Amino acid sequence: MTHVFQCEDTLTGMMTGVYDAWDSRLGHQKVRLTTAQNIDREFFCEYVWVKPDLTKAEKVLRTVRERLGEEAYEMIAYAASYPDERKADAIYRMIVLGLSLPVGRQISGMLTQPDVQLVFELKRKAWHIAHRYLGFVRFRELRTGVLLSEIDAEADVLALIAPHFTDRLPMENWVIYDRGRQKAAVHPLGKGFFILEEVKEEEFFGICNSKKEECFEALWKTFHRAIGIEERTNTRLQGSLLPGKYRRFMNEFSTEKTYA
Amino acid sequence: MGAWVGQQMDLQRKLEILADAAKYDVACTSSGVDRGNGKKGMGNCIAPGICHSFSSDGRCLSLLKILFTNECVFDCKYCINRRSNDVPRASFTPQEVCDLVIGFYRRNYIEGLFLSSGILRSPDVTMELLYQTLYKLRREYDFQGYIHVKAIPGADARLIEKTGYLADRMSVNLELPTAEGLQALAPQKKREKMLAPIQQVQKGCTQNKQELMLYRHAPKFVPAGQSTQMIIGATGENDWQILKVAEHMYRRYELKRVFYSAFLRVNEDSLLPVLPGGPPLLREHRLYQADWLLRFYGFGAEELLTEDKPDFNLLLDPKCDWALRHLERFPVEVMKADYHTLLRVPGIGYRSAQRIVKARRLGTLDYQNLKKMGVVLKRAVYFITCGGKQMYPVKLKEDYILRNLLDGKEKLPGGAKKEVSYRQLTLFDDPRFSV
Numbered sequence: 280m281t282h283v284f285q286c287e288d289t290l291t292g293m294m295t296g297v298y299d300a301w302d303s304r305l306g307h308q309k310v311r312l313t314t315a316q317n318i319d320r321e322f323f324c325e326y327v328w329v330k331p332d333l334t335k336a337e338k339v340l341r342t343v344r345e346r347l348g349e350e351a352y353e354m355i356a357y358a359a360s361y362p363d364e365r366k367a368d369a370i371y372r373m374i375v376l377g378l379s380l381p382v383g384r385q386i387s388g389m390l391t392q393p394d395v396q397l398v399f400e401l402k403r404k405a406w407h408i409a410h411r412y413l414g415f416v417r418f419r420e421l422r423t424g425v426l427l428s429e430i431d432a433e434a435d436v437l438a439l440i441a442p443h444f445t446d447r448l449p450m451e452n453w454v455i456y457d458r459g460r461q462k463a464a465v466h467p468l469g470k471g472f473f474i475l476e477e478v479k480e481e482e483f484f485g486i487c488n489s490k491k492e493e494c495f496e497a498l499w500k501t502f503h504r505a506i507g508i509e510e511r512t513n514t515r516l517q518g519s520l521l522p523g524k525y526r527r528f529m530n531e532f533s534t535e536k537t538y539a
Numbered sequence: 540m541g542a543w544v545g546q547q548m549d550l551q552r553k554l555e556i557l558a559d560a561a562k563y564d565v566a567c568t569s570s571g572v573d574r575g576n577g578k579k580g581m582g583n584c585i586a587p588g589i590c591h592s593f594s595s596d597g598r599c600l601s602l603l604k605i606l607f608t609n610e611c612v613f614d615c616k617y618c619i620n621r622r623s624n625d626v627p628r629a630s631f632t633p634q635e636v637c638d639l640v641i642g643f644y645r646r647n648y649i650e651g652l653f654l655s656s657g658i659l660r661s662p663d664v665t666m667e668l669l670y671q672t673l674y675k676l677r678r679e680y681d682f683q684g685y686i687h688v689k690a691i692p693g694a695d696a697r698l699i700e701k702t703g704y705l706a707d708r709m710s711v712n713l714e715l716p717t718a719e720g721l722q723a724l725a726p727q728k729k730r731e732k733m734l735a736p737i738q739q740v741q742k743g744c745t746q747n748k749q750e751l752m753l754y755r756h757a758p759k760f761v762p763a764g765q766s767t768q769m770i771i772g773a774t775g776e777n778d779w780q781i782l783k784v785a786e787h788m789y790r791r792y793e794l795k796r797v798f799y800s801a802f803l804r805v806n807e808d809s810l811l812p813v814l815p816g817g818p819p820l821l822r823e824h825r826l827y828q829a830d831w832l833l834r835f836y837g838f839g840a841e842e843l844l845t846e847d848k849p850d851f852n853l854l855l856d857p858k859c860d861w862a863l864r865h866l867e868r869f870p871v872e873v874m875k876a877d878y879h880t881l882l883r884v885p886g887i888g889y890r891s892a893q894r895i896v897k898a899r900r901l902g903t904l905d906y907q908n909l910k911k912m913g914v915v916l917k918r919a920v921y922f923i924t925c926g927g928k929q930m931y932p933v934k935l936k937e938d939y940i941l942r943n944l945l946d947g948k949e950k951l952p953g954g955a956k957k958e959v960s961y962r963q964l965t966l967f968d969d970p971r972f973s974v
Contacts, residue, residue, distance in 0.1 A: 390894060391902030396911050414591040414601075418646045426645065444647075446576045447583045451645065469578075495642045501551055505558040506604060507595035510803050510818055516597025520590075531592060 281309055281321075286329045286367050288314040289435075290359040293367045294336035296329045297374055303327075307375050312367035339374070347377040348384035357409070358401035360435040369397040409436040413443055415525045416455060419496075420489040426453040427483060429528050437464045441472045456483055496530050503531040554639065556629040560609040560620050561655055563805075564712075564768065565798040569601040569650040569685040571763030572707050580681025582644060582651070584707065588685075589650050602653035602687060603643055607631055607668055611657030615714070615725035617773050619805045620657050630659065633672040637680055644684055651685030651707070652676070658691065666694035666702065673705040685763075690736040692728070699736055700760075703743055708763040708795070711736050713788075716781045720774035724810060734792075740765050741792050764795035771826065772802035772819040773811060779849035781826060782840040786833055799826045825851040832857055835889050836882045859885045859944060862922055863937055869922045870935065873909065874899055886919030906930045918944065 282305055286296035293314065300310040320326065344352045355370050372394035377386035389395045418426035426448070430436075437457050441464040444453065449469060456463045456478065463483070466472040526532040570588030590599040606620070608630035614622045636654070643649045654672065659665045669688055676682045687708040690699050703709055711733050715721045718730040740761055747760035767788060769781065785797040801818035804811055829851065832838040836858070843857050844850070852860045862869065862885050871884050873895060881892040891913040898904060898912070906925055910916055920930045921940045933939075 385901055388894075388897035389901045390898040390912055391904060391908050396908070400911060410587075410589070413585075414589040414647075414650070416647050420646070428647070443583075443585070448581060448645065449576055449578050450581065491642070495646060498551055498554055498639065499643060499646075499648050501555050502558045502603070503592060503594065503600070505555050506562050506600060507598075508562050508803065509596075511596040511598075511801075511820065513597040514595060517593045517595060520597060520599070521593040529592065 280323055280325060281311055282325045282327055283311045283313060283318075284327050284329050285316075285318075286312060286314050287331045288316075288362075289331065290340075290356060290438075291333060291336040292329065292331040293359055293370060294339040295332045296367055297339050297371050298332075298335040299327070299329050300371060301375075307372075310371075312371045313364060314367045315364045342378075343374060346383040347374070347386050350387040351377060351384070354387055354398055354402045357405040357439065358398045360409075360439060361401040361405040362434060363401055365397060366401055369394040369401075373398050405434045405436070405439070408432060408434045409439040411525065412436055412440050415521075415529060416440070416444070417529050418453060419530075420492050421486045422489050423486060424452065424489070425486075426451055428453070428455045429458055430455060431458045431524075431527065433524075435460060435462075437462055438474060440464075441466070441474070445472045454483060456480075500531055550635060550639070553629045553631060553635070554605070556627050557605045557607075557609060557631065560626075560657075561604045561606045561653070563619065563800065563803070564604060564653070564655055565800045566687065566708075566710060566766050566768065566796070567599055567601050567604055567653060568766075568796065569687075571795060572685065574683060574762075576683055580683055581641070582682050582684035584651075584683070584685050591647070591649055601650045602685065603640055603649045603651070604653040605631070605636070605639075605655075607636070607654055607656035607665070607672065608659050609657050610659050612660065613658055613725070613727050615728065616806065616808045616810050617714075617724055617770060617802070621806065624806065631672075633668070633675050636672050637676050640676060640682065640684075641680055644682070649684075651687070653687045655689040656691070662691045662693035663695050663698065666691045666698040670698055670702045670705070673702060677705045687763075690740060690765075692733045692736055694736070696736075696739055699739060700743060703740060703761045704758050706761060708765060709736075709740050709761050710766040710768070712768045713784070714768070714770060715774055716769050716771075716776045716784045717774070720776065724773060737765060737767070737792050737794075744793070764793070766794060766796040766798060768798040768800055770802050771799050771823050772814060777849035778822070778826065778829075778851050779840070779844040779846060782829055782833070782844060785826075785830060786840040789833060797830060799823050799830070821853050822851070825853060825857060829857040832861075837879055838883075854945060855941070856885070858883070859918060863941060866935055866937060870924045870929070871922060872927065873904060873923050873925045884919055884922045886915035886917065886922070888913065 282303060284296045284300045286292040293312070296312045300312055303310060340352070343355060355373070358366055358370060373386060376392060376394065377383045380386060386395060390399055412430060412432060416428045416430060418428045421427055437455060441455065444455070445466055452468050453466050454463055458480065461476070461478055463475045463478045464472050465475055568588050569584065570586060572584040573586045574584045576583045588601060590601050592600040594600055609620045609626070610628050610630060611620050611622055619626065636652070640652050654669055656665050656669060659668070673686060673688060676686070686706045687710065688702060688706040690702070690709045690711050692711055713733060714725060714728065721728055721730055743760045744764065747757070750757040751759070769784070771781065788794045788797050801820050801823040802814065803818050804813065829843055832843065833840065843861055851857055862883070871880055873881070878892055878896050881887050881895060882889060894912045895904065898908070904925055906916065909925065916930065921933050921935070921943070
């Protein structure tokens with residue numbers, strides 16, 4: 280009989296799943312992890328709902344960091360943010376395999392193992408998305424001086440990109456809002472960032488822009504237009520490097536003014 | 540506030556003119572420095588650089604690329620800003636540049652500043668203005684973002700040095716690959732004069748490295764190194780000459796990057812060539828590919844091209860081209876070949892080579908693994924064996940491989956494809972040799 284551990288689709292959720300699955304002492308072959316919420320139930324399976332638990336997750340993450348190394352830790356954190364139903368199980372198998380090795384740190388290079396390979400692949404995808412957002416996030420200044428940005432990311436990159444902006448703009452109040460997940464990374468001036476969940480759009484979008492905002496937006500559009508070389512126009516290349524889904528929140532591509 | 544908004548109209552026009560004038564500069568990279576913020580001011584840098592947008596020509600926009608002024612005392616034939624051209628002129632003030640940079644940077648539009656300039660009155664005056672701008676930005680605004688600035692040839696060495704301590708990258712454009720070309724199209728500029736600041740910056744960087752070893756917090760001098768740029772196709776140099784110059788710049792002057800810019804005929808001038816197919820974009824593309832081979836793959840210019848075969852095959856990338864001429868070295872066994880041999884296989888990049896070396900220590904690889912690691916099997920399949928086996932039986936014959944490589948769906952920019960579709964293929968298929 281296989282036990283399926285259903286985890287919440289967050290790093291904490293999955294790490295708790297890893298803890299519980301291991302702790303159940305059923306044997307690694309007899310447990311499975313999933314993050315899917317609506318699954319087709321199978322015969323001869325028992326389904327266990329895993330309640331996210333920060334203490335358990337931290338224990339697992341600490342072990343991963345100490346025994347499997349920083350690289351494996353990063354791989355797992357990035358892979359966990361990518362939407363793929365196989366990820367929880369692959370991460371579990373990778374940790375199990377890694378802890379059985381005499382030198383745990385080698386796990387991040389074992390790309391011949393299908394589970395490690397999958398985690399690696401997901402990490403690569405998530406990293407690309409996160410790296411793109413480092414550049415494509417657009418802040419606008421509100422009347423209150425707060426910088427507000429909106430994204431709609433495929434992977435849950437908020438926690439991956441927020442440290443970068445914390446380092447970059449330490450003396451600003453800023454917010455990055457993930458529309459699809461209704462989460463926001465909030466950074467108060469001079470402090471660290473934190474993540475708010477279940478944030479409604481209206482909470483941020485009622486405030487109007489500062490007076491300078493329109494000028495800078497116009498300046499940026501002017502620059503963006505002027506810097507392209509007409510004789511070399513290549514919109515297909517532009518399209519493949521900057522696909523349409525990212526352009527929604529980038530003001531240089533908005534034809535009409537979206538905010539008053 | 541009202542006055543500020545009023546000035547904006549003026550600033551808008553200036554930005555339009557000076558961004559337009561700067562667009563022919565290629566370098567827009569923000570890579571090479573890792574610098575945290577340190578909890579004050581604004582900005583940081585990360586080593587791989589960040590692209591913030593892409594312009595309509597598909598080039599990455601990372602830095603606010605502007606000229607300080609487009610007024611110029613020189614009259615270079617190829618340049619839109621030459622003295623004899625009737626174009627609208629404008630100049631920024633240091634304050635205006637700072638306002639733009641800070642305003643854009645806060646909104647995450649840009650990664651930093653790329654500041655170039657026409658020569659206003661004299662090189663010294665211009666360099667001084669660039670220095671003042673950078674000083675204001677770094678010291679008054681505490682800006683820690685990326686700054687790429689031009690060293691103006693002929694400017695006082697002390698000014699260049701002072702500026703170097705504020706910038707991340709400095710560059711001097713060679714403009715044309717050879718001194719003869721420069722003589723023909725930009726007679727007021729001298730090759731030796733251009734190399735002088737490059738040498739100075741190189742020396743400064745070397746000294747600075749030693750200082751940093753002794754004193755960890757010594758100020759950094761041009762930490763991201765220097766770059767240069769050459770115009771391709773304005774004068775008659777062949778690819779071999781260009782690549783030799785690039786290699787020389789990397790070895791002798793330790794440059795970080797050499798950029799190539801396909802010639803655009805922006806001025807009407809009898810000395811400038813008319814290129815019927817538009818700017819030689821595909822040639823530029825092949826040069827960039829070769830440039831990567833020089834920097835990361837351990838190739839030498841002599842291996843890729845020779846005096847008898849001085850131009851790249853436009854239909855094939857330089858690495859495939861090289862491999863086809865050296866079939867005696869293939870196939871390579873992926874499980875055994877050393878890193879440097881793997882690097883020379885078409886379809887294996889330096890990252891996938893690293894992954895292969897790491898992974899094969901811990902297990903046996905198969906073709907599926909290779910694919911997942913990022914090896915482009917479409918090209919690599921002719922040149923490798925994995926566990927002693929080929930992926931499927933392929934002949935190690937020059938024309939067979941060439942035919943199959945060209946048959947693939949690799950998109951060739953610049954219309955090179957249609958030239959081949961009705962002709963018998965030979966190894967020497969090169970559109971430029973056609974009658």
